[in-house]
Amino acid sequence: MSRPLNDLPLETGQDSSDEHPFTVLLVEDLASVRAALANELRRAGVAEVLEASDADPALRLFKLRRPDMVLLDIRLPGAHDGYWVAQRMRELEPGGWTPIIFLSGLDGDLDVWRGIEAGGDDYLVKPVKPIVLAAKLRAMRRLHAMRRRLVMLSDELHVANQRLNEMVEMDPLTGLVNRRGFDRILHTEILAARREHAPLTLMLCDLDHFKRLNDAAGHVEGDACLREVGRVLREVCVRPRDVASRYGGEEFALILPNTPRAGAMTFARALGGLLRARGIEHPDSPIGPVLTLSGGITTCVPDDTTSAVTMVMRADEALYAAKAQGRNRFFSFEMQMDTIEQRKR
Numbered sequence: 001m002s003r004p005l006n007d008l009p010l011e012t013g014q015d016s017s018d019e020h021p022f023t024v025l026l027v028e029d030l031a032s033v034r035a036a037l038a039n040e041l042r043r044a045g046v047a048e049v050l051e052a053s054d055a056d057p058a059l060r061l062f063k064l065r066r067p068d069m070v071l072l073d074i075r076l077p078g079a080h081d082g083y084w085v086a087q088r089m090r091e092l093e094p095g096g097w098t099p100i101i102f103l104s105g106l107d108g109d110l111d112v113w114r115g116i117e118a119g120g121d122d123y124l125v126k127p128v129k130p131i132v133l134a135a136k137l138r139a140m141r142r143l144h145a146m147r148r149r150l151v152m153l154s155d156e157l158h159v160a161n162q163r164l165n166e167m168v169e170m171d172p173l174t175g176l177v178n179r180r181g182f183d184r185i186l187h188t189e190i191l192a193a194r195r196e197h198a199p200l201t202l203m204l205c206d207l208d209h210f211k212r213l214n215d216a217a218g219h220v221e222g223d224a225c226l227r228e229v230g231r232v233l234r235e236v237c238v239r240p241r242d243v244a245s246r247y248g249g250e251e252f253a254l255i256l257p258n259t260p261r262a263g264a265m266t267f268a269r270a271l272g273g274l275l276r277a278r279g280i281e282h283p284d285s286p287i288g289p290v291l292t293l294s295g296g297i298t299t300c301v302p303d304d305t306t307s308a309v310t311m312v313m314r315a316d317e318a319l320y321a322a323k324a325q326g327r328n329r330f331f332s333f334e335m336q337m338d339t340i341e342q343r344k345r
């Protein structure tokens, strides 16, 4: 006579690390066999046994309840056998894996082969000895726990990778996108604007007389000013695709998709106003008591000849013009004016 399963040390050792209550879907057409197997499964520590007698209810339960393991009879009443059910189950969980053990009175090599081909993981010949059932269950639980841990690890790895990618493109002082991120995003936005026939604005900003600020107040204070400018730039970039980046030492670059020339000038004046209102002290600026910046603007609807290099060159030339015209202003070649002239009109 078989030894009852609850006498066996089934839930000990490594298996106990899988705290998750285990659910088994049992697909067997003969009610008496099904009842006996369900009983043995419960004795072996299965928290819930879902029962089905043929293909359709089995697939419905599989979809609805997502069991941890399936015990599947090969011969089922109706049009579909267990092989067919296993194939449908595999299709229902792309990228997932629920262990499927076939049950059958057949024990030919070909039957075992067909079961594995159909997506099964193991094969039990009926009548199933309780100790064999318990051993298979234990092995599957162990695999299941290992897979859960792997999935968890892979999720953690994915999150860590995302964080790493963000860090690679982040300037540690200001928290803005760094030069590497800027290059990538500008390239992407040029392609998008070309596709959408939309205007794209690039603004290069440079703090005025920042060397004098460093010399007068010290580098620590200089760094604090750069951080504050970073906050102002973040505040002014309100639209989701606007990007503020630290281009270099005291140079910043703004990528403004869907922003036409006139809109870019308005944006620049708002930025100048916001920085003035912030009142970051500059102890040695010939312009005035607070920190100011100059900016070069270029706006275009990109065509085949537009590249990140040509846009940066144009913005840089415009920045040079803004500096040459007295600083504390933005210049746009396309508008042929700076923000001071614009204010007067």
Ligand SMILES: Nc1nc2c(ncn2[C@@H]2O[C@H](COP(=O)(O)OP(=O)(O)OP(=O)(O)O)[C@@H](O)[C@H]2O)c(=O)[nH]1
Pocket: 173, 206, 207, 208, 209, 210, 211, 212, 214, 218, 219, 220, 221, 222, 223, 226, 248, 249, 250, 323, 327
């Ligand atoms: N505190 C600090 N200073 C920096 C950093 N990066 C660059 N700088 C300083 O920024 C200053 C830039 O000086 P310049 O290129 O001469 O320009 P400027 O003094 O701002 O003059 P204009 O641009 O012509 O108005 C240099 O003194 C750099 O040392 C940084 O991360 N922290």
